[in-house]
Amino acid sequence: MLLPEPPDLSFSTLRRRYRSGELLPSALMREICERIEAAARPEIWIGRVALPDLLAQAALLDAALHADAADVFEKFPLFGLPFAVKDNIDVAAMATTAACPAYAYVPAASAQVVERLQAAGAILIGKTNLDQFATGLVGTRSPYGAVRNAVDMDYVSGGSSSGSAVAVALRLVSFALGTDTAGSGRVPAGFNGIVGLKPSRGLVSMRGVVPACRSLDCVSVFAASVPDAWRVLQCAAAYDDADPYSRRVSMAGVRQRGYRIGVPDALEFFGDALAEAAFSKEIARIASLPNVEIVPIPFAPFAEAANLLYQGPWVAERRAAIGDLFDQQPEAMDPVVRDVVGNAARFNAVDAFRAQYRLADLRRSAERSMATIDMLVVPTAPTMPTIAAVAADPVRRNSELGYYTNFVNFFDQAALAIPASPRTDGLPAGITLIGACGTDHMLAAAAIAIGAAPGERKPAAPDDVRPLAADPLPFNEPTVSLAVVGAHLEGQPLAWQLLERGARKSASTATAAAYRLYALPDTTPPKPGLARVANGGMAIAVEVWELPLRHFGSFVADVPAPLGIGSVELADGRIVKGFICEPSALDGAQDISAHGGWRAYLASR
Known part of the structure; x- marks a missing residue:
């Protein structure tokens, strides 16, 4: 049975309604509870926050909105957004079951990622169903019921983050957290027509998350659009010293000159x-x-690595995560999950090392291919089975769904699943953009740039926030302040040299009143020369960009004579690196200092 499209809970819509006074968070909480009851999909949820507790959270936001409506969205970037979390993620005072009642415990503290989202103003609605112990890509391996697809309930929802994906697709929440080891944050997105963002491993803390394969896991984000998912990641991502797998991931820049996209051969x-x-x-x-440009790349290394995840010794990592339950109460486990995890007994330490060696070979082959492209694009899943088909052959059907997903965390990659051209039978279809570790921002910007054919998807960009390409994650690495004065200014012909290196503009300002600016002849594209003078100097408009230190050398190497990089004094007295010019190149050059800057000079022409 096909279901009608549910009401809108997008970030931009809720922000507009809050800002106009049309809606308060407390009113939305009542509405959300009514929606959940009307949806009549109890299999989505394992635990719910009671309405009085929701209203208590919302009352604080109501008061903040009344007191400081102008700045509240800066203080709380996820202000009043309802969200859910997969029930292998801890929430203080709520049971964590991992879809196994015998395993349940009540944590004293929430997972770090939950704390960060709540601090950003999001309101937790409840905890969602999953394939038990996050072992499965189908969404049917749970004592709390098989989670039915949001578009057609005869079909699987995908797993293991099944409840989170369907809650977003049915617009019972604005976004939800899942986890991803083998595709659990992507396959459910593809099957339900939403976005699934699988960040680079270590970017989001895993403290307070029940692991599946601890060395491979990451928290994932489900949302209705790429910008919405990106806003969540901006709030969720943070280095956590208490999580041994957390790391400071350096971000790649966004592409400015088009994309070279690989597809499997x-x-x-x-x-x-x-x-x-x-x-x-x-x-x-x-x-x-x-x-x-679309180019085929050899897919055999990716496919072989995907098979290793369940057919190799990594299944023992799932056994380690479950602890004593497997030995002491095996009957408490889903039979399929128990059989999968039981395969750990087939492997010994020698097998584990041999598999690691083979994986290293496959990873190197994959890296060679990825070095020739900006990203790999694959189907999010190769097929979409019915619940009945999975029940008839649970292991084989589940295995098929990981063909394009299992290798991603093995190869330390980032991935973003987005809706694509639908199937002719009306069921959702999706593609996944895959890039190297740290390409999260590039993939998100690419998903917006690639877009969709008219009428196939709604426009994704919110109308009240900065464009996603200009809104990266905070730096996690040393940077250099660089003053640019001409062709590298924002929007000018060479700005791509900064953007593709991950640089971002931090200020529009001016030099100290000690410089002259000249239009250099015979340069392509046209460029100015900045020179410090002993007398007769003036302030010249510049932009200051923050450039990752690891890219500073390559940037300087690309600067052509007679220009160079030296030290420039700004109007506030700071000394930063910046463009300077050889004095000999200024002989006969036009002095354009009176215009006050390169843009003003270009406008005068």
Whole structure:
């Protein structure tokens, strides 16, 4: 049975309604509870926050909105947004079950990621169902019931983050957290027509999360749009010294000159012709976009690594995560999950090392291919089975769904699943953008740039926040302040050299009143020369950019004579690195200092 599209809970819509006074968080909480009851989908939830507690959280936000409506969205970037978390993520005073009642415990503290989202103003609605112990990609392996698809309830929702994805797709919450080891943050997104953001491992703390494979896991984000998912990641991402797998991930810059996109040289859809047609249609549409090149890459290393996850000794890591329950109460586990985890007994330490060696070989092969492209694009899943088909053959059907996902965390990659051209039978289809560790911002910006054919998806960009490409994560590395004066200014022809290195503008300002600016002849694109003078100097407009220190050398190497990088004094007295010019190049050059800056000079022409 196909269901009607639910009401809108997008970030931009709720922010607009809050800002206009049309809605208060407390009123929305009552509405959310009514929506959940009306949806009549109890299998989505394992635990719910009671309405009085929701209203208590909302009352604080109501008061903040009344007291400081102008600044409240800066203080609380997720102000009043309802969200849910997968029930392998701790919430203080709520049971964590991992979809196994015999395993349940009540944590004293929330997971760090939950604390960060609540501090940003989001309101927790409840905890969602999952494939038990996050072992599965189908969403049916739970004593709390199989989570049915949001579009057609005869089909699987995908797993293991099944309840989180369906809660977002049915617009019972604005966003939800899942976890991702083998595709659990991506497959459910593809099956329910939403976005699934799987960040680089270590970017979001895993403290307070029940692991599946601790060395591979990461928290993922489900949302209705890429910008919404990105806003959540901006609030969730933070280095956590108490999490041994947390790390400071350096971000790649966003692409400015188009995309070179890899696709598998051999595609597999397990006989699903409609899924194959949907992917072919989407790739053809992307290939028709300007400045996009589609190239095939060898997929065999990716596919072999995907098989290692369940057919190799990493299944023992799942056994380690479950602890004594497997030995003491095996009957308490889902039979399929118990059989999967039981395969750990097949492997010994020698097998584990041999598998690590093989994985290193496969990773190196994959890295060679990825070095030739900006990103890899694959179907989010190769086929979409019904619940009945999974019940008839649970292991094989589940295994098929990981064909394009299992390798990603093995290869330390970032991934972003987005809706794509739908199947001709009306079911959702999705593609996943995959890049190296630290390409999270690039992938999100690329998803917006690639866009969709008119009418296939709603526009994703909110109308009241900065464009996503100009809104990166905070730096996690040393930077250099660089003053630019001409062709590298924002929007000018060479700004891409900064943006693609992950630089971002921090200020528009001026030099000290000690400089002259000259239009250099015979330069392509046209460039000015900045020179410090002993007398007759003036302030010249500049921009200050923060450039990752690791890219400073390559940037300087690209600066052509007669320009160079030296030290420039700003109007506030700071000394920063900046563009300077060889004195000999200024002989006969036009003095344009009177214009006050390069942009004003260009406008005068």
